[in-house]
């Protein structure tokens with residue numbers, strides 16, 4: 001664990017706001033940022049100079065380790081505003097915990113939860129006008145850490161920068177998603193870094209995903225690297241399958257990211273009395289299920305889209321489409337979860353945290 005001085009945050013306010021230049025009805029996900037950011041540097045074995053300042057580019061040494069050796073981790077979470085103008089986070093402690101376990105895996109320093117949360121809370125209060133009310137509106141929060149120590153020497157940096165940036169978001173509709181089941185490429189391997197939210201995991205997906213895009217598919221369902229027989233994640237989301245009336249999803253492992261949306265859906269399903277199984281799901285079950293009609297739904301689960309229904313999949317050059325259904329469990333769970341997040345429904349789990 002790293003140490004820190006008392007979290008006294010210096011605040012440098014932007015001279016004016018960019019908010020009036022933003023068309024909140026036509027936001028492209030992750031492309032507009034608020035007026036301020038939070039920053040804190042790790043030097044001489046401790047976190048120092050926590051600062052909120054105007055959002056702006058910054059300078060780095062070209063030999064900074066992040067450019068050469070990829071020590072970079074991030075999180076994705078959201079803030080919501082209710083009808084009383086109160087601001088809410090959804091299970092933020094889970095994000096802090098995961099951020100620190102990603103840090104450990106990438107040989108980076110952990111950040112004290114109090115510093116992370118204090119920086120985030122003050123940043124949200126300062127930029128609160130960017131959080132719009134109403135179902136579908138949210139502020140996407142992107143905390144990240146990079147290795148800033150210089151020198152092209154292949155060992156862990158001794159200096160790091162932690163930042164939080166904020167981006168207003170509308171409900172994210174992925175459209176009709178068709179996926180390819182991976183037979184060659186892998187997202188993660190046993191003993192690897194698949195369970196960490198680290199930049200390289202995404203970089204490694206871009207090429208195989210671009211090949212899938214060329215064939216008219218939006219995403220890849222990743223399978224286990226050793227045998228390519230088990231279904232593990234859909235793109236950058238966890239994945240659920242509905243077989244008859246049972247939801248199934250792979251258990252978390254070194255190859256699977258422990259998603260907050262995934263675990264929330266599992267908890268909600270249990271409470272609703274929906275049968276749910278966490279167990280390895282085989283490609284062969286999927287093919288069998290689509291042939292005999294027992295496979296009803298497939299959906300991805302993650303913070304950005306919450307739930308993203310999948311329409312069909314390709315496997316070994318054959319395309320299979322799911323039947324139209326009336327009562328989508330995916331959409332029911334999505335509605336329940338977004339209502340909890342937006343404070344439009346009771347939160348029996350105590351997941352929402354007011355700032």
Ligand SMILES: *Cc1c(COP(=O)(O)O)cnc(C)c1O
Nearest residue numbers: 236237238257259260261302303
């Ligand atoms: C972030 C992420 C998820 C989803 O996690 P949430 O906490 O639900 O947003 C799933 N898979 C991968 C690979 C991810 O990086």
